[in-house]
Amino acid sequence: MNLEWSAEQLALYNRLREHGGSLAPGQPGEGGADWEALAAGQVMALPVPVDYGGLGHSPLTCAFALEGLGYGCRDIGLLVSAGAHMWAVQHPIVKFGTPQQKATYLPGLASGKLTGAHAITETEAGSDALAMEAAAVKDGTTYRLSGRKRFVTNAPQADVFLVYATLGKQFGFTGVTAFLVERDHPGLRVEAEYQKMGLRSCRWGQVVLDDCVVDESRRLGAERQGSKIFASVMAWERTLLLAPLLGAIEAQLEECVQRTRSRRQFRRRISSFQSVTNRIVDLRLRLEAARNLTYRAAWELADNEESCYPEMVKLAISEAAVATFEGAMQIFGGYGYTEEAGIEERLRDALGTRISSGTSDMQRSVIAAKLGMR
Structure with a gap:
């Protein structure tokens, strides 16, 4: 491992450090302008492939650049919000998405025009996240999703949700399957969550799936690949x-x-x-x-x-x-x-x-x- 940073890496670090210093701390329940400013600095584009509007940087370069951003920006909630968007939604689409899913979502996620949310936690499935109750019942080429997700970062403003549900409790963790569901899709709604003691500019909420029917084209990866x-x-x-x-x-x-x-x-x-x-x-x-x-x-x-x-x-x-x-x-x-x-x-x-x-x-x-x- 070589930690002699290149001129390009150092320039990126310094640019994001300066950009972070220009970001005003967010207010509880707000922060839209800050999100747009973060996106203007191409923060969300860091790991996304160039073909989909990103900068295509390696994980090591991303880590170094984000360290610079955190030095300048004092709004930790905003940084956690962006991190959840990048690593829990962008990354799995890059790795497991179909060409159509990548073309549909990655450009918007990389530019910050779309916001992603990762919906897996439930009331009785926190650290044991794969012991979930949310169900996906297959009917031909569609799935009927039902369940409630808790403490979903970015839920209040998210445009696309990465939702996990199981094809059957008898399968255990091997039955979990992932789906990409858009905010305005019938059967999905966002509800308020408890107020947090900190990270208040990192908004969260509950995601309710109530007879939410999605086409198999919305499935991310293969059936029962959710645990992977x-x-x-x-x-x-x-x-x-x-x-x-x-x-x-x-x-x-x-x-x-x-x-x-x-x-x-x-x-x-x-x-x-x-x-x-x-x-x-x-x-x-x-x-x-x-x-x-x-x-x-x-x-x-x-x-x-x-x-x-x-x-x-x-x-x-x-x-x-x-x-x-x-x-x-x-x-x-x-x-x-x-x-x-x-x-x-x-x-x-x-x-x-x-x-x-x-x-x-x-x-x-x-x-x-x-x-x-x-």
Whole structure:
């Protein structure tokens, strides 16, 4: 793995870092203008093949570029929203879609004119996502979909939903099949979901499938291939969804260093207190470990989706983010606890990243299984 970035990669990183700095933090339930601004920077186009209006970058280049975006952009919710769109909808269409499906959806998704949502979680199927109740009953060349999906990122504004349903509970995870269903398709409706404590500019909702009849041309991949599609989504999402947080963590640590030089207690700069400097050093170690795990995972992602690196990346970045923003609050003292400092919002957002795309406990469980212990 060569981490000597090319001139093109460095230019892309710097461009997105600057572009991220121009994005204003979104407001709860809003953010349309920010989404359009993100799309104007060609963020959603990063991994999409050139033939379908994308930039065709490798996973490693995407990880590096998104790190730059996260350094400049302080709206973590917006970044998670874009990541869900890219890795849980665009990617599976690129990998499993028919030529017609790719031509229909990828140009719009890459330009940001279309928004994608990944509908798999249910009330009793969260970490065990494939233990779903949503059903797909085949009738000739059509499928009748029924069920309710929960906590669907981007649902309120999505144009196309990647929906999973099972052909029969007797098949277990092998019966799961994926479908591409458009927002205005009869039988699909979006309902409100609980308000979140963080990631508020990353909107979510419930997706209800009520006698939703779709043609087999809407099926993504083959029948009973949904578990394979979902596994691929998880490998890419867990590797790249939180790559922007690497930049956000670095920006926060730089602010912490500056704070230790300017803040005084007991007539001394707090940078002279070993407990303070040790905290920042430990946080920096967490960042570098997470960063190098991300690069390693992204480097091998295109050829190997079976390794435990995606789960290690998801675990490392989310835990590093929570530790960093919590540590920053301590370093900034009383001011760090105010809304004006912005740290409390980033901490609430970071806590959400320990849950989305699989909880931290679930990541450890998957890693253990891939190491042969379960």
